[in-house]
Amino acid sequence: MIPGLGGRLAFGGDYNPEQWPEETWDEDVALMREAGVTMVTLGVFSWGLLEPSEGVYEFGWLDRIVEKLAAAGIAIDMATATASPPAWFTHAYPHTRLVDDHGVVRSFGARQNYCPSSPEYRRAAAALALQLAQRYADHPAVVLWHVNNEYGCHNWHCFCDVSAAAFRQWLEVRYGTLDALNESWGTAFWSQHYTDWQQIDPPRAVAYNTFANPGHQLDWWRFSSDELLDCYRAEVEAIRPIVTQPITTNFMNFFKPLDYWQWAREVDVVANDHYLRGEDPANLQDLAMSADLMRSLGGGRPWLIMEHSTSAVNWQPRNLAKTPGQMRRNSFQHVARGSDGAMFFQWRASRAGAEKFHSALVPHAGRDSKVWREVVELGSDLARVAEVAGTVVEPASVAIMFGWPSWWAATLDSHPSVDADPLRETRAWHQALWERNVAIDFVEPGTDLTGRKLAVVPMQYLLDDAALASLHAYVEGGGSVVVTYFSGIVDERDHIRLGGYPAGISDLLGARVEEFFPLPEGEAVALSTLGSGRVWSEWISADGSEVVASFSAGPLAGRPAVTCKPTAGGAAWYVGTELSDAGRAALLDRVLAGAGVEPVVGGLPSGVEVVRRRGDGVGFLFVMNHGDEAVDVPYEGTDLLTGTAGPVTKVPAGGVAVIRGTA
Numbered sequence: 001m002i003p004g005l006g007g008r009l010a011f012g013g014d015y016n017p018e019q020w021p022e023e024t025w026d027e028d029v030a031l032m033r034e035a036g037v038t039m040v041t042l043g044v045f046s047w048g049l050l051e052p053s054e055g056v057y058e059f060g061w062l063d064r065i066v067e068k069l070a071a072a073g074i075a076i077d078m079a080t081a082t083a084s085p086p087a088w089f090t091h092a093y094p095h096t097r098l099v100d101d102h103g104v105v106r107s108f109g110a111r112q113n114y115c116p117s118s119p120e121y122r123r124a125a126a127a128l129a130l131q132l133a134q135r136y137a138d139h140p141a142v143v144l145w146h147v148n149n150e151y152g153c154h155n156w157h158c159f160c161d162v163s164a165a166a167f168r169q170w171l172e173v174r175y176g177t178l179d180a181l182n183e184s185w186g187t188a189f190w191s192q193h194y195t196d197w198q199q200i201d202p203p204r205a206v207a208y209n210t211f212a213n214p215g216h217q218l219d220w221w222r223f224s225s226d227e228l229l230d231c232y233r234a235e236v237e238a239i240r241p242i243v244t245q246p247i248t249t250n251f252m253n254f255f256k257p258l259d260y261w262q263w264a265r266e267v268d269v270v271a272n273d274h275y276l277r278g279e280d281p282a283n284l285q286d287l288a289m290s291a292d293l294m295r296s297l298g299g300g301r302p303w304l305i306m307e308h309s310t311s312a313v314n315w316q317p318r319n320l321a322k323t324p325g326q327m328r329r330n331s332f333q334h335v336a337r338g339s340d341g342a343m344f345f346q347w348r349a350s351r352a353g354a355e356k357f358h359s360a361l362v363p364h365a366g367r368d369s370k371v372w373r374e375v376v377e378l379g380s381d382l383a384r385v386a387e388v389a390g391t392v393v394e395p396a397s398v399a400i401m402f403g404w405p406s407w408w409a410a411t412l413d414s415h416p417s418v419d420a421d422p423l424r425e426t427r428a429w430h431q432a433l434w435e436r437n438v439a440i441d442f443v444e445p446g447t448d449l450t451g452r453k454l455a456v457v458p459m460q461y462l463l464d465d466a467a468l469a470s471l472h473a474y475v476e477g478g479g480s481v482v483v484t485y486f487s488g489i490v491d492e493r494d495h496i497r498l499g500g501y502p503a504g505i506s507d508l509l510g511a512r513v514e515e516f517f518p519l520p521e522g523e524a525v526a527l528s529t530l531g532s533g534r535v536w537s538e539w540i541s542a543d544g545s546e547v548v549a550s551f552s553a554g555p556l557a558g559r560p561a562v563t564c565k566p567t568a569g570g571a572a573w574y575v576g577t578e579l580s581d582a583g584r585a586a587l588l589d590r591v592l593a594g595a596g597v598e599p600v601v602g603g604l605p606s607g608v609e610v611v612r613r614r615g616d617g618v619g620f621l622f623v624m625n626h627g628d629e630a631v632d633v634p635y636e637g638t639d640l641l642t643g644t645a646g647p648v649t650k651v652p653a654g655g656v657a658v659i660r661g662t663a
Contacts, residue, residue: 001340001389002144002246002269003246004140004143004144004245005038005075005143007386007390008038008386009038009382009383009388010038010075010304010340010342010343011037011038011039011342011343011379012037012041012344013041013343013346013347013360014040014041014044014344014347015028015041015042015065015346015348016044016045016046016346016348017042017065018046018049018061019348019351019352020348022061025064025068028348028362029069029072029074031367032069032072035361035375035376036376036380036382037074037379038341039075039077039143039343040069040075040076041077041078041343042065042069042077042078043080043081043132044081044083045081045084045111046079046081047081047082047084047089048086048088049061050062050131050132053088054088054089054124055127057128057131066141066142069141070139075141075143075144076141076142076143077146077306078144078145078146079146079147079148080128080129080132080145080239082125083111083112083148083150084111084112084113085113085114085125087108089121095118095162096118096120096121097114097160098113098114098155098158099115099158099160099163101159101203101204101205102204102205103204110354111154112150112154113154115155115162115163116155116158116224116227116228116230116231117160117166118162121231122230122231125148125231125234125235126235126237126238127238129235129239130238130239132239133239133243137239137242137243143245144245144246144247144269145245145246146248146249146250146271146306147232147236147239147247147248148232149250150250150273151228151232152225152255152257152258153255156224156228156257156258157202157257163202163227164200164201166223166227167201167220168197170223170226170227174219178195178196181194181200184215184219184493185213185219185493186213186215189213190213202220203217212413214412214414214494215493215494217408218412218493222405222408225257225258225263225404226262228257232249233266247267248267248268248270248271249263249267249271250271250273250306251272251273251294251297252274253273253274253290253293254289254293254423256404256407258404259404259405260293260297260404261297261403261444263297264297264298269298269302270294270298270304271303272303272306272339273306273307273308274287274305274308275313276309276322276330278319279317279318282427282431284330284626285427285430285435287330287333288337288430288434289427289430289431289434291334292430292442294337294338294339295337295393296441297442298338300392300393302390302392303338303339304340304341304343305331305341305342306343307343307345308330308331308345309344309345309358310322310327310360310361310375311327311359311363312358313359314354314356314357314358324370324374325374325654325655327378328374328377328378328656329626329656331382332381332658335622336611336624338393340389340390341382341389342378344360346361347360348361348362362375381641384640384641385640385641385658387615387640387660388615388658390615391614391615392613393439393613394612394613396438396439397451397453397454397597398438398439398440398441398453398455398456398597399440399441399447399456400433400440400441400455400456400458401442401444401445401447401455401457401460402426402442402443402458403460403467405492406422406460406461406463407422409494410422410459416486416516416518419521419535419536420518420536420578421459422461425459425484425578426458428458428581429456429584432581432584432585433456433588435606436588436592437601437604437608437610438597438599438600439600439612445460445463445467445470446464446466446467446470448470448473449470449471449473450477452479453595453596453597454479454481454482454592454597455474455479455482456481457484457487458484459484459485459487461486461487461488462489462491462492462494463487463488463491463504463505464491464492465491468488468504468505471508472505475508475567475572476567476568477569478567478568479570480571480595481571482574482575482591483502483505483572483573483574483575484574484578485575485576485577485578486516486536487502488503488504488505489502500512500513500514501516501538507543508565508572509545509563509565509572509573510543510545511540511560511563511565511574512540512541512543513538513539513540513541513576514539514541515538516536517536517537517539517556519533519534519535525537525551525556525577526551527549527552527561527562528549528550528551529548529549529586530548530549530561530580530583530584530587531583532579532583533551533577533578533579533580534577534579535577535578536576536577536578537551537576537577538556538576539559540560540563540574541560542560542563544565545563545572546563546564546565546566547562548562548563548564548573549561549562549583562576562577562579563576570595571594573587573591600612601621601633601634601635604631605627606627607626607627607628608625608627608631608633608651609624609625609626610622610623617662617663618660618661618663619661619662619663620658620659620660621635621637621657621659621661622656623649623651623656623657624656625651625652625655626654628653630652631651632651633651633657634647634648635647635648636661636662637649637660637661637662638659639660640658640659640660641656641657641658
């Protein structure tokens with residue numbers, strides 16, 4: 001629950017009044033009241049107007065809109081406006097511009113064109129944030145502070161000389177000595193040995209048709225995530241002594257450049273931006289997976305969907321509009337999975353600029369529109385279910401392991417197959433669980449898995465010693481685990497663990513891989529059971545494990561493909577290929593039954609999504625019916641959206657229910 005919202009769920013979006021004549025503002029506030037808006041985000045991209053020249057601040061226009069919102073009872077998420085430096089800044093400090101890996105300087109004219117390592121940028125951003133905090137920290141309408149915006153979305157790597165110097169400093173802190181760095185990067189290979197820190201540059205473009213050092217590249221990803229996090233910290237350090245409200249920034253789903261496990265430890269409340277990909281046939285599962293990740297990053301506490309869309313976005317190849325009722329179901333998916341609200345980009349659709357075709361709460365068509373009618377309906381619905389604010393999603397018995405350094409390392413060049421994709425493998429296992437309405441949490445490698453009935457380790461290529469130890473302790477303590485191909489191959493330095501893959505846990509699995517046999521593009525290999533495999537196959541030896549499926553064709557015919565080693569109270573499963581959807585589903589049914597994992601509500605048809613939140617002595621079952629037919633959901637309670645009570649709730653096709661019952 002966000003303090004200052006008075007027990008309400010957050011509903012509203014990014015409000016950019018500076019894009020509109022001031023006479024429009026009163027109409028905006030009146031429309032917000034009509035829609036039931038409870039909070040807006042102010043000032044995200046207004047640096048150029050708040051500080052029109054260096055050290056000169058103009059807050060009059062912001063003061064006026066703050067007072068109008070406050071008078072209407074609308075809370076404010078105050079942004080520090082630092083995501084896009086204005087033209088005067090880039091002109092005064094041209095060396096702060098981004099430089100790509102080919103040495104090309106990127107020009108002013110979009111957003112986020114700044115080097116994350118730039119001391120000038122950090123100083124100017126912290127100064128603006130401080131000015132805003134000094135002016136609005138005590139304003140009763142301000143309930144949340146929003147630092148920057150979507151860190152790294154367009155500037156995740158900068159290869160300039162300032163970044164190079166910062167990278168060397170970061171490496172000195174990490175390794176202490178050049179001997180330690182040389183050992184970690186394996187620089188004896190290709191005569192890459194360093195004898196002075198100044199010899200080390202960022203992994204810029206190298207000679208044609210060859211590969212950069214993987215240890216160098218992996219540490220560059222770590223460094224770049226850390227540098228952006230230090231930008232966030234600099235602003236927080238400037239305002240923390242002044243503000244009493246929670247401080248956050250908005251994450252971006254499974255965003256590869258930033259290690260959100262580290263970032264989540266720095267925010268007071270996890271916030272996320274998620275935009276449905278219109279042409280993705282499984283986009284509803286993608287939304288659920290994103291929400292599960294955000295809840296998990298926050299340790300199960302309520303989080304906030306800071307941005308999603310009422311309909312189409314502007315940046316996909318084909319920006320598909322949402323169908324009637326889809327925006328409502330999307331919003332309730334987020335709330336069901338732990339968000340204490342439903343926020344959007346943006347309040348009023350822009351007339352000009354790169355995002356003018358991005359949907360908004362107030363569309364170009366105005367009040368007489370499908371979107372506006374659905375917005376008003378959603379505002380009313382969220383008010384009806386406001387008592388869920390502050391409650392938590394019921395803890396999941398299934399955990400999916402996912403680590404950013406493993407993602408980075410697994411997708412570097414010169415690997416066995418370009419088709420091996422850890423995010424796709426993670427999503428495939430999440431989807432199979434989601435389709436069964438099994439509750440899922442994500443965990444960082446090395447997390448204590450005690451209390452989980454099942455852990456899934458999907459293509460976690462890099463596992464450090466702590467992660468291996470946690471898996472051993474979990475399985476030896478009676479837990480069940482599924483480990484898929486190309487997991488546990490290297491340590492945190494991207495060094496191969498010798499002795500047969502995955503060396504650190506092959507004894508635990510009762511499976512040892514001698515050699516990888518990646519498949520040609522588009523080909524599949526038949527299995528004795530579980531259908532077929534794609535992308536990957538392996539020369540596996542089973543040692544103390546049951547062979548669940550074997551390869552039926554090709555050079556591996558007759559060799560194990562899927563194994564299971566029973567343990568005291570659990571089982572260790574190994575999957576040496578990318579199973580087809582049907583094969584994964586069949587295997588998962590067996591795994592879940594053996595681990596004693598039950599769905600939130602069983603017996604529901606495909607397309608009906610259920611999630612349970614709970615508070616003190618009360619439970620809330622969220623039902624999103626994505627199907628084409630009405631469904632009866634057996635759960636004793638009262639639907640807060642309709643007031644209907646009973647042991648069974650009928651949820652219409654495309655409808656939503658929030659059933660209040662016992663915890």
